[in-house]
Amino acid sequence: MTPQDLKTIIGSGLLSFPLTDFDAQGDFDPRGYAKRLEWLAPYGATALFAAGGTGEFFSLTADEYPAIIKTAVDTCRGKVPIIAGAGGPTRFAIQCAQAAEKAGAHGVLLLPHYLTEAGQEGLAAHVEAICKSVKFGVIVYNRGVSRLQPDTLARLAERCPNLVGFKDGIGDIELMVSIYQKMGDRFAYLGGLPTAEVYAAAYKALGTPVYSSAVFNFIPKTAVQFYEAVRTDDMATQHRLLHDFFMPYLEIRNKGQGYAVSIVKAGAKLVGHDAGPVRAPLTDLKPQEMEELDALIRKLGPQ
Numbered sequence: 001m002t003p004q005d006l007k008t009i010i011g012s013g014l015l016s017f018p019l020t021d022f023d024a025q026g027d028f029d030p031r032g033y034a035k036r037l038e039w040l041a042p043y044g045a046t047a048l049f050a051a052g053g054t055g056e057f058f059s060l061t062a063d064e065y066p067a068i069i070k071t072a073v074d075t076c077r078g079k080v081p082i083i084a085g086a087g088g089p090t091r092f093a094i095q096c097a098q099a100a101e102k103a104g105a106h107g108v109l110l111l112p113h114y115l116t117e118a119g120q121e122g123l124a125a126h127v128e129a130i131c132k133s134v135k136f137g138v139i140v141y142n143r144g145v146s147r148l149q150p151d152t153l154a155r156l157a158e159r160c161p162n163l164v165g166f167k168d169g170i171g172d173i174e175l176m177v178s179i180y181q182k183m184g185d186r187f188a189y190l191g192g193l194p195t196a197e198v199y200a201a202a203y204k205a206l207g208t209p210v211y212s213s214a215v216f217n218f219i220p221k222t223a224v225q226f227y228e229a230v231r232t233d234d235m236a237t238q239h240r241l242l243h244d245f246f247m248p249y250l251e252i253r254n255k256g257q258g259y260a261v262s263i264v265k266a267g268a269k270l271v272g273h274d275a276g277p278v279r280a281p282l283t284d285l286k287p288q289e290m291e292e293l294d295a296l297i298r299k300l301g302p303q
Contacts, residue, residue: 001081006107006137007164009081011188012209013046014227016216017054017085019265020068022276028064029276034075036273041079043220046210048076049109052085054214054264057111059279062092066099073104083139087111090126094133107137109167112146120152131160139165141192142175149175150182157186167192168208171199180207194260195253197223197246200230201238214260215249217275218267221303245296252292258282263293270294271303 001009018040021032040048050072051057051065060068072082084100086093086108097108113126123146131138140156140163142148147170148156156163166183168176169192180189191203191211200211209231216223222241229237253259261278266285268275270293277284285293 001106001136003107003137003162003164006081006083006139007188009047009106010083010139010165010190010210014044014216014224015047015049015190015210015212016040016045016223017049017052017212017214018072019217019268019275020051020055020060022279024276026277026279028068030067030071032275033068033071036268036275037072037075039273040216040220041076043216044224045080045216047081047083047106048072049083049085049212050105052083052109052212053111054217054261055085056261056279056282057085057087058114059282062095065096066103069100069105070103077104081106083107083109085109085111086130087141088114090129093126093130097130097134097138101134101136105136107139107164108134109139109141109165111141112144115145117145120149123148124152124156127156127163128159131156131163135162137162137164139167139188139190141167141169143167143169143192147175150178153179153187154182157183164188165190167212168203169193173202173206176203176206176208195246195250197226197230198242198250200226201235204230214264215267217264218271218273219245219297219300219303222300245300248296249293252285252289252296255289256283256285259285263289266290266293267297270297 021029084105086096166187167190189208196211213223
C-alpha cells in the first residue's frame with residue numbers, strides 16, 4: 001500500500017483503536033487479541049489502529065510490539081487495513097515503525113514522544129527521521145507535548161512525501177483551523193480527542209469529518225450508528241445518543257486519571273470480550289463504576 005493509498009483510506013469512514021489483550025499476569029495474549037479483531041472486523045471500520053493509545057502502546061515493550069502488529073495484520077488480512085501505533089523517543093519510534101512495516105502494516109500513527117518539551121525545530125526533526133526511516137504512510141498525532149504548528153507541518157510536507165495524515169488530540173480550534181487552511185488537501189485529517197463522538201459534529205464543520213472511536217471496542221453497532229448520524233447530519237440521533245449514553249459515559253470516565261483507556265477495557269469485559277486488566281500506571285474501574293457502565297450499555301440493547 002502506498003502512502004497515497006493510506007491517505008485515501010483514512011479520508012472517510014469510521015476508524016478505531018482495538019484494545020490490546022493481556023492475560024491475568026498482564027502478558028500479551030495473542031489468541032485473545034486475534035479473537036477480538038475477528039469480532040470487530042465485520043462491523044465496517046475503515047481501518048484499525050493496532051497498538052495505539054487505547055491499545056496501551058505506552059506500556060508495551062520492544063519485544064512484544066512486533067508480535068502485536070503481526071497478529072493484527074495476519075488476522076485482518078483481506079478484511080480491514082491495519083495502521084500501527086508508533087511513538088516515544090525517536091530511535092524507539094523508528095524501531096517500531098520499521099517493525100510495523102516489516103510485519104505488513106499499512107502505515108503508522110506517530111504518537112507523542114512523551115515527557116520532555118521540545119521546540120518546533122526538534123519536533124520537526126523527530127517526525128522527519130521517522131518518516132524517512134520507512135516507505136509507507138505516516139499520520140502525525142498532535143497531542144500532549146507534541147504540538148506541531150502550521151508552518152512546521154508545511155515544511156515537513158515538503159520534505160516527507162509519505163507524511164499523509166494529521167490527527168488532532170488537542171482541541172485548540174484556532175490551531176486546527178490554521179492547520180487546515182495552511183495545508184488544505186495535502187493531508188487527510190482525523191479527530192482524535194478522547195471519546196471523539198462528543199466532538200465529531202464540531203470537527204466535521206472544521207473540515208475534519210473522520211474520527212477514531214474507542215467505544216467501538218464494546219458497542220460497535222452504536223459507534224457505527226453514531227458515525228452515520230454525523231456523516232448524514234442526523235442531529236436528532238446524535239443528540240439522543242449523546243444524552244442517553246455519551247455524556248453519562250464521560251461522567252464515569254472523568255472519575256479517574258487514565259480512565260479513557262480503563263473504561264474501554266471495562267466495557268469490553270461487560271459485553272463478554274474481556275481484554276484483561278490495564279497495565280500500571282493505569283488502574284481498572286472500581287466495582288461501583290463498573291455497575292454504572294453496565295447499566296448504560298444495557299440501555300443501548302444488543303450490539
